[in-house]
Amino acid sequence: MTDHGSLAEEYFRQGYNCAQSVLLAFSDLTGLDDDTALRLSSSFGGGLGRLREVCGAVSGASMVLGLLKGYSDPDDREAKKAHYHLIQELARRFREEQGSIVCRELLSGVQKTDGGDPEERTAAYYRKRPCPELCRRAAQLVDEMLTDFS
Structure with a gap:
């Protein structure tokens, strides 16, 4: 099995932003080619273009979950609800461990x-x-x- 965590860390150390690093790490599951994954996630580094809002790693993780567990029918209210709950759970878990999902707060100090x-x-x-x-x-x-949600 692919060690997505190690890949994401290594991509960041290569110079990719946090969102790019996480999304690119999952190319084996998402099927996105590297160029598409990198361009799609390029705006989300530094908490959305260095605005220090939602952490880019969380944004990248949300993109992965959207590609793998998201919905596409705007009339499928149950799928939309289930997906939003999934992303809320991601945010809850990340916040519980790290103290925040906000870039500027994670970079305190x-x-x-x-x-x-x-x-x-x-x-x-x-x-x-x-x-x-x-x-x-x-x-x-x-x-x-x-x-957990397979």
Whole structure:
């Protein structure tokens, strides 16, 4: 079985944003080619374009669950309800473990700006950020939920 958590962490360390890292880690299950996965999730890094809103790892995990367990019929209220409950459960589990699903709160203690240009990925950047581990854990939660809700 693929270790999606390790893949997500490694992708982040390669320079992909948190949402890209998580979505790309699941390409074996989603069937998305890398370019499509990376472009689709590119806007969600840094809590949506570095606005520090919902953590990109959570957004990426939500995209995976949407691709694998989502709905497509706007009139299927039960499927919509079930999917929203699934995403709410993802958020609950992540928040319970990490304290928040909000990027700026997860980065408390790290000098950050809301918006602006991405920072250069240096050794110091990785030492001060929880992001690689958050990507790992978001991907692991998806795996757990795919088992729990299969």
